[in-house]
Amino acid sequence: MSSFLLEIVTPERKVYAEDVNMIIVKGSEGEMGILPNHIPLVTPLKIAPVIIKKDRAEEVIAVNGGFLEVRKDKVVILAESAELPGDIDLDRAESAKQRAEQRLGGKRDESDFRRAELSLQRAMNRIAVKQR
Numbered sequence: 001m002s003s004f005l006l007e008i009v010t011p012e013r014k015v016y017a018e019d020v021n022m023i024i025v026k027g028s029e030g031e032m033g034i035l036p037n038h039i040p041l042v043t044p045l046k047i048a049p050v051i052i053k054k055d056r057a058e059e060v061i062a063v064n065g066g067f068l069e070v071r072k073d074k075v076v077i078l079a080e081s082a083e084l085p086g087d088i089d090l091d092r093a094e095s096a097k098q099r100a101e102q103r104l105g106g107k108r109d110e111s112d113f114r115r116a117e118l119s120l121q122r123a124m125n126r127i128a129v130k131q132r
C-alpha cells in the first residue's frame with residue numbers, strides 16, 4: 001500500500017512522525033481525506049480528531065486547531081496542541097469541560113464567550129479521542 005510521511009508538530013514538540021496510508025481531517029470546508037500524491041495545499045483545521053489509516057489499522061489524534069500543509073514530500077499538521085490518546089488526561093479534560101460550560105453560562109463579553117467556546121471544543125475533542 002502506498003504511503004506518505006505525516007508529521008504533527010506543536011510549538012512544544014513533535015507529536016507524530018510516521019509513514020501512513022491516509023488521513024481524514026476536518027478542514028474549514030468540512031472533512032477531507034488525504035491520500036498519497038495529493039496536490040499541495042494549505043488549509044486551516046478545526047478542533048477535531050484526525051484519523052490516521054496505517055497498515056490496515058486506525059489511529060486517532062486530538063488536534064486542537066492549526067493548519068494542514070500538504071507538500072510534495074510530506075504532510076505537516078501544525079497544531080496549537082495535539083495529543084495521542086495515551087497522553088490525554090481524561091479527568092483534566094472533564095474538569096476543563098465543566099469550567100468552560102460554567103463560563104458559557106455566565107454573563108460575559110463576546111471574547112470571553114469565544115474563549116470559553118474554544119476551551120469547551122478542546123475538552124470535548126480530547127474526551128472523544130480518549131473514549132474512542
Ligand code: ATP
Binds near residue numbers: 012083088092122
Ligand atoms: P486546560 O484548561 O486543562 O489547561 P487547555 O485546553 O486550556 O486545557 P491547552 O492550552 O490546549 O489546554 O494545552 C496546554 C498544554 O496542555 C498542551 O501541551 C496540551 O497538549 C496539554 N493538555 C491540555 N489538556 C490536556 C489533557 N486533558 N490531557 C493531556 N494534555 C493536555
